[in-house]
Amino acid sequence: MSEPRSLPLLGGPPPERSDAARNREALLRAATDLVDHCGVEAVTMDAVAAKAGVGKGTVYRRFESREGLMAALLNHSETAWQAAVLSGPPPLGPGAPPMERLLAFGHSRIETNLKHADLITAAGHSGARAYAAMSFAAMHVRYLLTRLGVRGDVPILATSLLAPLEIAILHQQTHIEQIPVDRIQRGWAELVRRVVAAEPSAVMAP
Structure with missing residues (x-):
């Protein structure tokens, strides 16, 4: 892949x-x-x-509309973030081992979504934007899981890893449950390691 x-x-x-x-x-x-x-x-x-x-x-x-303006701002931010994932410095960008890239991806996505939480809300339920953003994230996580030698149902596993990064869940954890962001990041990293460890195969080189 x-x-x-x-x-x-x-x-x-x-x-x-x-x-x-x-x-x-x-x-x-x-x-x-x-x-x-x-x-x-x-x-x-x-x-x-x-x-x-x-x-x-x-x-x-x-x-x-104002919602359309907010969606355009959000798309502008999303484009810049995608560029960092595809061609920025490692470990988020290319050049780092796949596990490091996957962990950096999750941490960056958590920080980015929390930073733009108000903008995401103001943009409304833009299904088109959400689908495009999720499609890119899903493809990237699937790619990294494949590089890590994961042979299970990779699309479903990728979706399971992406779900905790969505703003609805992050808002619940940070604002209602008062969970620190660094704890959320550590928990997500543990989830990643459990998913990868469940597949007894060699890790491919970056």
């Missing part, structure tokens, strides 16, 4: 003219600045328009 390639995030914009693409990037930068300095709740279509120096109608034409 070969290293997965980055997936286009479904629900994203169609190909644009260069000027339209630049305008879109300017709006996303304005929205990102607002998120970074004021929080997700401060990001309104009016605020983004004012920050970017355009009319509110321009923002609506690009993203249709």
Whole structure:
């Protein structure tokens, strides 16, 4: 099984003219600045328009709704994260042994989802985006499990490893049960090792 390639995030914009693409990037930068300095709740279509120096109608034409704008910001972040997985420095990126990469993947996904928890909520139930993001993550985990010599039902095992990384579960653990993030990461690493140890086969080289 070969290293997965980055997936286009479904629900994203169609190909644009260069000027339209630049305008879109300017709006996303304005929205990102607002998120970074004021929080997700401060990001309104009016605020983004004012920050970017355009009319509110321009923002609506690009993203249709605030939820659409939040989804675009989330997709932008997801694209950058996928790039780090595929071509960034090890151990998240290529070059490290598969077990190290798998553990780094889980830790990074936990941190990224918690960092963007408010943005994920504001983006709503975007099934298209969620499917694309999950498809990339699933392919990557399947690839690493295969490199580790796991021969069981790899797609199901990969889904079992990915489920604890989703924001609904992370929110329950961190906000309601008050479990520290480092404990969650250690628990996920233990789960990974148990799954891999259940397969008595040699670990393949990275």
